[in-house]
Amino acid sequence: MTLKVRDEEDVLDHNLRFHVAQGVDFFVVTDNGSRDATPEILDRYVRAGLAHVIEEPQDALKNRGRAWVTRMARMAATDFDADWVINADADEFWWPLGGGTVAEALAGIAPPYGVVNAPRPELVGRPDGPEPFLERLVFRETRSRATPKVAHRAADDLLVGNGGHRLAIVRDDKVAEQRTPRFDRAVLRAVAGTGQDEARWRLVPAPRWPLRILHLPLRSFNHYRRRVELTLFHGDYRDRRSNRGELLRAYENGGLPELYAQLVYDDRAVEEALAAGELVRDTSLRDFLAGCPDPLAEGGMQAARDWAAQAPRPSREERERDLAVQELDMMQALVGADGSVRRRAGLLKRRVRRVEGQRARQRERARELERQVRRLERGRRRQERRLAAMEATRWWRTREAIAAAAARVRRPRGR
Amino acid sequence: MTLKVRDEEDVLEANLRFHVAQGVDFFVVTDNDSTDATPQILDRYARAGLVHLLHEPSGDYQNVHGDWVTRMARMAFTDFGADWVINNDADEFWWPVGGGTLDAAFAAIPDGYGLLHAPRPEFAGRPDGPGDWPQRLVFREARSRVRHKIAHRGAADVEVGGGSHRLAIKGPKEGGTPPMRSTKALLRPVTEPDDRPRDERWTPAPRWPARILHLPIRSFEQYRRRVELTVYHGGFELRDRRRALLEAYEAGTLEQLYARTVLDDEGIERGLATGELVQDTGLRDFLAGCPDPLGEGGVQAVREWAAASPAARPSPERAAADVAANELDMMHALARNELAMRWLRAEANQRARRLKRELAEARARVEELEGEAAGAAGRDDERGGRGGAGDHGRAKRPAWRRALPSRRSAR
Numbered sequence: 087m088t089l090k091v092r093d094e095e096d097v098l099d100h101n102l103r104f105h106v107a108q109g110v111d112f113f114v115v116t117d118n119g120s121r122d123a124t125p126e127i128l129d130r131y132v133r134a135g136l137a138h139v140i141e142e143p144q145d146a147l148k149n150r151g152r153a154w155v156t157r158m159a160r161m162a163a164t165d166f167d168a169d170w171v172i173n174a175d176a177d178e179f180w181w182p183l184g185g186g187t188v189a190e191a192l193a194g195i196a197p198p199y200g201v202v203n204a205p206r207p208e209l210v211g212r213p214d215g216p217e218p219f220l221e222r223l224v225f226r227e228t229r230s231r232a233t234p235k236v237a238h239r240a241a242d243d244l245l246v247g248n249g250g251h252r253l254a255i256v257r258d259d260k261v262a263e264q265r266t267p268r269f270d271r272a273v274l275r276a277v278a279g280t281g282q283d284e285a286r287w288r289l290v291p292a293p294r295w296p297l298r299i300l301h302l303p304l305r306s307f308n309h310y311r312r313r314v315e316l317t318l319f320h321g322d323y324r325d326r327r328s329n330r331g332e333l334l335r336a337y338e339n340g341g342l343p344e345l346y347a348q349l350v351y352d353d354r355a356v357e358e359a360l361a362a363g364e365l366v367r368d369t370s371l372r373d374f375l376a377g378c379p380d381p382l383a384e385g386g387m388q389a390a391r392d393w394a395a396q397a398p399r400p401s402r403e404e405r406e407r408d409l410a411v412q413e414l415d416m417m418q419a420l421v422g423a424d425g426s427v428r429r430r431a432g433l434l435k436r437r438v439r440r441v442e443g444q445r446a447r448q449r450e451r452a453r454e455l456e457r458q459v460r461r462l463e464r465g466r467r468r469q470e471r472r473l474a475a476m477e478a479t480r481w482w483r484t485r486e487a488i489a490a491a492a493a494r495v496r497r498p499r500g501r
Numbered sequence: 502m503t504l505k506v507r508d509e510e511d512v513l514e515a516n517l518r519f520h521v522a523q524g525v526d527f528f529v530v531t532d533n534d535s536t537d538a539t540p541q542i543l544d545r546y547a548r549a550g551l552v553h554l555l556h557e558p559s560g561d562y563q564n565v566h567g568d569w570v571t572r573m574a575r576m577a578f579t580d581f582g583a584d585w586v587i588n589n590d591a592d593e594f595w596w597p598v599g600g601g602t603l604d605a606a607f608a609a610i611p612d613g614y615g616l617l618h619a620p621r622p623e624f625a626g627r628p629d630g631p632g633d634w635p636q637r638l639v640f641r642e643a644r645s646r647v648r649h650k651i652a653h654r655g656a657a658d659v660e661v662g663g664g665s666h667r668l669a670i671k672g673p674k675e676g677g678t679p680p681m682r683s684t685k686a687l688l689r690p691v692t693e694p695d696d697r698p699r700d701e702r703w704t705p706a707p708r709w710p711a712r713i714l715h716l717p718i719r720s721f722e723q724y725r726r727r728v729e730l731t732v733y734h735g736g737f738e739l740r741d742r743r744r745a746l747l748e749a750y751e752a753g754t755l756e757q758l759y760a761r762t763v764l765d766d767e768g769i770e771r772g773l774a775t776g777e778l779v780q781d782t783g784l785r786d787f788l789a790g791c792p793d794p795l796g797e798g799g800v801q802a803v804r805e806w807a808a809a810s811p812a813a814r815p816s817p818e819r820a821a822a823d824v825a826a827n828e829l830d831m832m833h834a835l836a837r838n839e840l841a842m843r844w845l846r847a848e849a850n851q852r853a854r855r856l857k858r859e860l861a862e863a864r865a866r867v868e869e870l871e872g873e874a875a876g877a878a879g880r881d882d883e884r885g886g887r888g889g890a891g892d893h894g895r896a897k898r899p900a901w902r903r904a905l906p907s908r909r910s911a912r
Contacts, residue, residue: 201836
């Protein structure tokens with residue numbers, strides 16, 4: 087598993103402990119300049135031989151984030167012998183549906199498939215209270231609304247796109263060049279020439295979705311404020327227009343508590359959402375973490391896994407129901423993601439058209455100006471030629487004499 | 502099922518017979534100006550109450566066929582009560598994978614899913630020879646290489662996108678944030694919310710019980726006719742490859758092109774050896790045995806025959822293997838589709854960036870020229886703008902006038 091972290095002290099230990107128990111063997115972590123207890127938590131795991139940490143302290147998440155994840159994902163393949171790689175964030179817990187562990191779920195993927203899509207419903211934020219967040223966050227969105235993420239078989243030549251979302255695994259350039267999938271008509275094929283062989287596909291998405299990502303982005307007000315600060319001041323997000331600008335104003339005007347209150351569900355909101363079927367109660371993560379032993383304690387990793395293996399499992403019907411719901415959720419999420427890609431492509435197309443129009447106008451204007459400049463230049467040259475011709479006349483050469491004569495003539499008359 | 506047809510006499514009857522046997526209840530057909538026996542074939546089915554026929558003589562196929570399909574798809578629901586609609590071509594046979602018949606496969610799709618994707622592997626064209634195409638075309642791609650197609654539940658407002666590959670799912674039109682939340686949680690309160698619900702009727706089913714057997718190249722005669730339709734009657738812009746096709750047609754070299762399009766025995770053997778082709782006699786055998794639904798026993802007899810046919814009852818192992826193969830093919834097709842879209846998007850992105858750069862360059866050039874023009878005009882003014890005509894032309898005046906002592910200073 088790869089993790090990119092920055093000031094995650096409230097959730098990181100839970101995350102590592104959870105995933106070790108779920109069968110994750112090793113963590114490749116990029117620490118992007120944490121200033122809280124994150125490094126100590128990581129150190130413990132590094133000393134136990136369970137994690138490798140790369141320090142990237144500069145504020146460059148926006149532009150470098152993708153490259154960091156890709157490096158970690160490749161490293162998992164080349165240096166740490168992973169068979170599957172999960173590119174996760176500290177607030178994401180990969181939950182196996184249908185019993186068993188994450189490792190078992192991935193091991194159950196048939197060989198021709200190399201990618202597992204997982205929907206990512208949120209455990210919704212709740213107002214701060216005396217209990218730790220795991221006790222408070224026990225309601226999950228029935229339908230995920232964020233883009234799914236993927237786990238993939240380890241490989242040393244892939245690029246992980248945008249935070250590991252969707253089918254964000256991009257092929258190496260070599261393959262991207264052989265791009266032409268045969269989207270055309272048979273009658274045209276013979277005149278199309280050859281070389282249409284499609285890319286070889288190593289990473290085909292699996293037609294099963296045995297994993298669900300429990301996402302806990304909102305855990306407490308303090309944590310929220312810290313994330314706002316990071317996104318405003320340390321992510322190298324120069325784009326402060328639109329929503330980041332508004333967030334900045336709220337931050338400077340002390341409006342954050344109000345924003346936070348809009349984000350979290352109070353008891354009444356939870357009740358309404360439960361009644362409307364938008365939320366379901368889900369205590370699985372809380373219960374799991376309440377019982378799961380520390381893999382760095384006495385019994386070690388094995389004890390944590392043994393504990394996970396005999397943790398209570400859902401009944402067969404529950405499992406099947408859960409899988410059916412998950413399947414529907416996943417298919418809808420893929421449609422939604424597809425739709426949003428199409429819409430973005432549409433927007434892009436319109437923007438291209440607009441810019442094309444602007445460019446055409448500017449070019450027309452430039453041509454017009456060029457003509458004007460040429461005309462003026464021509465006029466100037468003509469004048470210079472005439473001037474030169476005039477300067478060559480005898481009359482011009484004797485002009486001073488004439489001027490003097492004229493002066494002489496005038497002076498007496500002037501007096 | 503909806504069909505749009507044009508000169509399909511060699512394949513249409515087989516298509517209708519096959520799909521009736523597979524449980525298709527009714528066909529809405531748009532005939533785009535057929536000049537062969539297609540109308541007679543359709544008439545027979547229309548008289549039997551199995552076909553509703555629309556005529557569209559337009560030669561502007563390229564630009565309007567999407568509208569035809571959408572109209573037929575809506576009609577299938579509003580006028581003929583279809584629960585599922587397959588938007589099909591005459592050379593495509595929807596084959597139920599894993600046994601049973603097609604209607605059973607559709608009936609098994611759980612509520613909540615309104616769309617079925619099906620991969621579309623192609624049967625390799627074969628050189629002309631004895632036997633009709635079903636006898637000759639028995640090798641197909643192991644993995645489909647063209648885009649998949651879809652079937653959808655009946656609805657009055659469905660909009661079928663280009664070539665029935667997808668539905669145009671109506672979402673927020675312009676500029677809206679997508680209904681999925683792509684924003685981070687912490688930015689949510691300062692982001693314009695998108696409350697428009699997603700249209701979840703068109704969720705694609707997570708199982709793929711159908712394979713579209715695609716037979717686009719069946720004989721030289723049929724190939725030549727399709728070429729003619731493509732270059733003369735489709736309303737296509739004749740650029741690039743279509744232009745090349747037209748030239749080949751006019752130069753009389755179509756046979757050579759056809760020879761390159763089909764696979765000879767050696768090509769077949771090579772394809773089988775590399776695993777790119779598989780032998781598939783299912784369609785041939787099915788069509789050889791399948792009775793005419795307009796014959797004596799009627800539709801019922803044909804369906805009973807189909808349900809009892811060997812195609813409907815493979816061994817459990819074969820069925821499972823075929824289901825797995827189709828699933829893999831489908832996931833490939835979807836991944837490829839996604840990647841192709843990414844490419845298109847990346848290309849559009851690149852283009853937008855390049856255009857922006859060019860726009861900036863054009864703007865800079867305009868500014869520079871405006872400066873130059875102002876400068877040139879200024880010099881011109883200096884020279885010519887002093888007013889008052891003298892004995893000499895405007896051009897001479899300033900220079901020599903400056904050389905003379907002015908009247909004022911002279912005084």
